[in-house]
Amino acid sequence: xxxxxxLPAAPEPALDARLCLDRGDFxxxxxxxxxxxxxxxLLGPNGAGKSSALRALAGxxxxxxxxVRVDGRDETATPVERRPIGMVFQDYLxxxxxxxxxxxxxxxxxxxxxxxxxxERAAGLLxxxxxxxxxxxRPRGLSGGQAxxxxxxxxxxxxxxxxxxxxxxxxxxxxxxxDVRARLRHLLEEFDGATVLVTHDPLDAMVLADRVAVIESGxxxxxxxxxxxxxxxxTAYVARLVGLNLFRGTAEGTTVTLEAAGxxxxxxxxxxxxVEAHEAHHGPALVAFPPRAVAxxxxxxxxxxxxxxxxxxxxxxxxxxxxxxxLAGRPSLAADxxxxxxxxxxxxxxxxxxxxxxxxxxxxxxx
Amino acid sequence: MTxxxxxxxxPxxxxxxxxxxxxxxxILVLPALAGAAFLVLPLAGLxxxxxxxxxxxxxxxxxxxxxxxxxxxxxxAATLLSLLLGVPLAWLLARTDxxxxxxxxxxxxxPLVIPPVVGGVALxxxxxxxxxxxxxxxxxxxVTLPFTPAAVVLAQMFVAMPFLVISVxxxxxxxxxxxxxxxxxLGASRVTVFVRVTLPLxxxxxxxxxxxxxxxxxxxFGATITFAGNFPGTTxxxxxxxxxAMQHDPEAAIVLSLVLLLVCLAVLATLRERWTNA
Numbered sequence: 001x002x003x004x005x006x007l008p009a010a011p012e013p014a015l016d017a018r019l020c021l022d023r024g025d026f027x028x029x030x031x032x033x034x035x036x037x038x039x040x041x042l043l044g045p046n047g048a049g050k051s052s053a054l055r056a057l058a059g060x061x062x063x064x065x066x067x068v069r070v071d072g073r074d075e076t077a078t079p080v081e082r083r084p085i086g087m088v089f090q091d092y093l094x095x096x097x098x099x100x101x102x103x104x105x106x107x108x109x110x111x112x113x114x115x116x117x118x119x120e121r122a123a124g125l126l127x128x129x130x131x132x133x134x135x136x137x138r139p140r141g142l143s144g145g146q147a148x149x150x151x152x153x154x155x156x157x158x159x160x161x162x163x164x165x166x167x168x169x170x171x172x173x174x175x176x177x178x179d180v181r182a183r184l185r186h187l188l189e190e191f192d193g194a195t196v197l198v199t200h201d202p203l204d205a206m207v208l209a210d211r212v213a214v215i216e217s218g219x220x221x222x223x224x225x226x227x228x229x230x231x232x233x234x235t236a237y238v239a240r241l242v243g244l245n246l247f248r249g250t251a252e253g254t255t256v257t258l259e260a261a262g263x264x265x266x267x268x269x270x271x272x273x274x275v276e277a278h279e280a281h282h283g284p285a286l287v288a289f290p291p292r293a294v295a296x297x298x299x300x301x302x303x304x305x306x307x308x309x310x311x312x313x314x315x316x317x318x319x320x321x322x323x324x325x326x327l328a329g330r331p332s333l334a335a336d337x338x339x340x341x342x343x344x345x346x347x348x349x350x351x352x353x354x355x356x357x358x359x360x361x362x363x364x365x366x367x
Numbered sequence: 368m369t370x371x372x373x374x375x376x377x378p379x380x381x382x383x384x385x386x387x388x389x390x391x392x393x394i395l396v397l398p399a400l401a402g403a404a405f406l407v408l409p410l411a412g413l414x415x416x417x418x419x420x421x422x423x424x425x426x427x428x429x430x431x432x433x434x435x436x437x438x439x440x441x442x443x444a445a446t447l448l449s450l451l452l453g454v455p456l457a458w459l460l461a462r463t464d465x466x467x468x469x470x471x472x473x474x475x476x477x478p479l480v481i482p483p484v485v486g487g488v489a490l491x492x493x494x495x496x497x498x499x500x501x502x503x504x505x506x507x508x509x510v511t512l513p514f515t516p517a518a519v520v521l522a523q524m525f526v527a528m529p530f531l532v533i534s535v536x537x538x539x540x541x542x543x544x545x546x547x548x549x550x551x552x553l554g555a556s557r558v559t560v561f562v563r564v565t566l567p568l569x570x571x572x573x574x575x576x577x578x579x580x581x582x583x584x585x586x587x588f589g590a591t592i593t594f595a596g597n598f599p600g601t602t603x604x605x606x607x608x609x610x611x612a613m614q615h616d617p618e619a620a621i622v623l624s625l626v627l628l629l630v631c632l633a634v635l636a637t638l639r640e641r642w643t644n645a
Binding site (some may be wrong): 082 | 525542545546548549550551553554555556559563564567568
């Protein structure tokens with residue numbers, strides 16, 4: 001497991017949880033902490049256990065071991081209906097037989113508020129979310145973004161201390177996502193308790209969260225601010241999400257000797273590949289650089305690039321307005337070049353080519 | 368298709384452009400038509416043989432009206448009681464896991480498969496004046512059930528409630544339980560979840576079950592005649608009246624049958640309208 005860097009040093013985190021679930025074929029063990037007002041994103045592939053973690057926080061699945069503390073109070077044994085939580089579900093799950101107003105008033109009613117008081121609170125929240133005109137609407141008459149805000153209002157109406165969002169963007173179509181995401185970020189910022197949101201989309205995590213915890217196979221593999229995770233991924237999964245070439249190796253000053261991944265490829269000069277970075281380290285290290293930092297040459301280049309490898313072309317695909325060239329060898333990496341450069345090089349699968357990366361483009365950090 | 372004689376088979380309009388869905392095979396169509404005819408023809412026969420000239424006076428005979436009123440009121444009472452007991456039973460079967468749940472479920476559906484007459488005998492043995500429970504009802508409360516309208520209702524419930532339970536249980540199993548979870552995260556107790564979320568979500572299923580239950584209760588014959596008897600005015604429901612009329616006055620039987628048929632169709636049509644709009 002990777003070290004959990006930059007955990008908040010606040011004396012009393014709004015959320016302090018260790019979640020252990022054991023269901024035979026699936027095993028989850030993660031520690032989550034968040035300060036008041038902090039938004040923590042659980043990022044991970046499908047089946048990694050992030051939704052299970054969220055359901056465990058809500059009390060919808062019992063823990064095998066661990067604890068859930070919210071604002072310092074132990075809620076581990078509290079049943080769902082009495083936990084100080086508000087949850088936004090993946091498809092929002094607005095009650096189809098109730099108006100938006102009654103959906104939002106449902107929680108306060110359950111907490112014992114009179115009907116007029118509950119509706120007053122609900123109307124206030126809906127107005128705040130810009131939904132005053134949709135108070136009487138049934139859920140099926142709402143757009144995806146509106147439904148999301150009603151669901152958020154419903155979750156906030158119970159005055160929770162911990163807000164949980166399960167894939168809040170998954171039910172939206174691509175054209176509305178940008179607006180809805182920005183608006184959601186804005187609304188989440190006003191909440192003063194801890195927020196935990198689950199997503200498999202790195203963009204959601206980057207935009208919405210203050211801190212990201214990457215979960216793979218039931219374990220936290222990396223935790224940190226979004227920018228840090230994006231710049232210095234710790235696993236192949238994260239590297240792929242944020243679009244970086246990532247290698248593990250051993251640093252001696254600015255030179256990193258890479259682990260021989262996949263027994264090397266053809267075209268290597270026998271020994272393990274080396275990468276020159278611009279920061280000096282000693283010991284186990286990770287090395288990352290973006291595919292667009294890789295330049296390709298038909299002949300061995302002279303001059304600027306400090307890292308030059310002879311590699312074989314494995315595949316070529318379109319990538320936005322660039323072309324992504326997958327290269328095998330020591331090391332195997334991806335390079336993004338322009339279509340014009342590709343045409344000039346005349347590359348096809350199986351060709352050999354020189355790849356160069358400037359040391360200044362290479363991030364090196366303890367592994 | 369256009370009957371033009373252009374030599375080029377240019378893109379033709381209509382059928383030719385569509386992929387042919389294929390003709391339904393005769394081996395399925397023939398039995399299907401025979402089946403439909405078998406179900407519809409007897410009802411048509413009722414209409415053909417009905418004594419239309421005297422219909423007006425026959426329908427308003429007091430015995431007919433009494434039997435009709437008894438049938439409608441007992442079937443409705445049986446349905447309401449079945450809802451009261453059957454919906455919670457369906458919830459228990461669908462939403463909880465207790466030891467012997469499968470056995471209980473199997474036992475609940477037994478009345479679906481046993482002949483109703485057997486059900487009537489069983490009811491008599493338990494609730495009759497000398498029955499297992501009936502003797503105490505008689506001794507302690509002075510209540511005797513057999514051969515009363517209450518017995519008609521019980522006989523109908525025994526036969527019809529399983530339809531409701533099965534139907535509602537299916538609806539509960541098909542309902543998205545995540546709505547119930549959402550309600551729980553909002554602080555709703557299990558009872559609140561059931562009343563305010565689960566029930567409204569499965570309302571169409573409950574409606575369908577209640578209609579099935581009501582129709583089955585309205586047509587109940589075997590258990591009723593065994594447990595409640597056949598006393599005009601108190602326990603003689605429409606099906607019993609039809610059967611009795613058939614012995615000495617077939618035309619009266621036809622009239623009663625038509626009335627029953629009409630009432631069923633009217634009720635089903637009205638309810639269907641309501642539930643599809645809801």
